[in-house]
Amino acid sequence: MFRALADPSRRRLLDRLNERNGQTLQELCAGLAMARQSVSKHLALLEAANLVATERRGREKLHFLNAEPINAIADRWMTRYDRARADALADLKQALEARTMDDRFVYITYIRSTPERTWQALTDPAFTRRYWGSRWSRTGRLAARSTG
Numbered sequence: 001m002f003r004a005l006a007d008p009s010r011r012r013l014l015d016r017l018n019e020r021n022g023q024t025l026q027e028l029c030a031g032l033a034m035a036r037q038s039v040s041k042h043l044a045l046l047e048a049a050n051l052v053a054t055e056r057r058g059r060e061k062l063h064f065l066n067a068e069p070i071n072a073i074a075d076r077w078m079t080r081y082d083r084a085r086a087d088a089l090a091d092l093k094q095a096l097e098a099r100t101m102d103d104r105f106v107y108i109t110y111i112r113s114t115p116e117r118t119w120q121a122l123t124d125p126a127f128t129r130r131y132w133g134s135r136w137s138r139t140g141r142l143a144a145r146s147t148g
Helices: 002-006 008-019 025-029 036-048 068-077 080-098 115-123 125-132
Strands: 052-057 060-065 134-136 142-145
Touching (some): 002 008, 002 036, 008 025, 008 036, 008 052, 025 060, 036 052, 115 125
Antiparallel strands (some): 052 060, 134 142
């Protein structure tokens, strides 16, 4: 299954089935920059990994997403507590990324601290003046703004 998921094209096919389950090969090929034969090979690998199930309806072969193997792995390696936290973080990520963000100022910093100490540091006037070029008054209003 991990080999099947390793390829971005196969993950895109799974995403398309997640958007609309029960598609034919022709429907899955639509809009992809891939030959029909390549899509067929990818689907065969996904089917062998039990990530895609197929059903014949007359002359058509419909493809369906089978998320059970992925869920089984998540259940095996994630405790109930971890699952709830991972779900909450995934929801937060989706909510925040749904808005258009100006990515000119994207920073990732991991701080090993308590939330209280981190909040204190972020709201301390000396800190805000140094790192953000402005300081906040005790009322939460912007007191001064740097031009540089």
